[in-house]
Amino acid sequence: MGKIYRQAVMAVIVNEESKVLIGYSPRDKSYKFPQGGLDEEEDLISGIVRELKEELNYNLLHDHILEVYNEKVRYPFPPDCHPLYMGQELSIVKIRHRQDADTIPQDDEFDELIWIHPKDLGSYNYEYRSDAYRQALSICGLI
Structure with missing residues (x-):
């Protein structure tokens, strides 16, 4: 059997200034959004709640x-x-x-987190993720 695309989920977290949260990953040597693969039988919401907790100690409330x-x-x-x-x-x-939510790197996934204007996405190195991230921000209506 050949390789397949891993099913994953990414968070586009938007603050009160309409900036989005990205982080520098020393492991990947590039910037990226909080994201991660879905566990078997895990739904999207459970997956993003888990990933944000694991990576940022961020407690996602469902009303946020x-x-x-779908795209x-x-x-x-x-x-x-x-x-x-x-x-x-x-x-x-x-x-x-949520302003009271933690955004503290918890593992080697991130060592720096920053808030950027979506239009400034191209100013950061995302390696092979750049086109996908640009599409994601467009889907979210942010660029």
């Missing part, structure tokens, strides 16, 4: 979910990056940030 989009974005992994997957196919969850 602005939208879960997905995908990006291929670099060659020989993963033994099972050729890339990720991401469902997008748009979230209204």
Whole structure:
């Protein structure tokens, strides 16, 4: 059997200034949105709640979910990056940030978190994720 796209979910967290949260990943040597693969039989909401808690100690409240989009974005992994997957196919969850919510890196996923204007997306290195992220922000109506 050939490689497939890993099913994943990404958070587009928007603050009161209409900025979105991205982070620098020392592991990937690039910026990215909070995101991650879905566990077997895990739904999108459970997946994004888990990922945000694992990566940022962020407790997502369901009433802060602005939208879960049907449209997905995908990006291929670099060659020989993963033994099972050729890339990720991401469902997008748009979230209204709570000012009292933690955004503290919890593992090697991120070492720096920043809020950026969506129009400034191109100013940061996302490696092979750039087109997918631009599509995601467009789907969210942010660019």
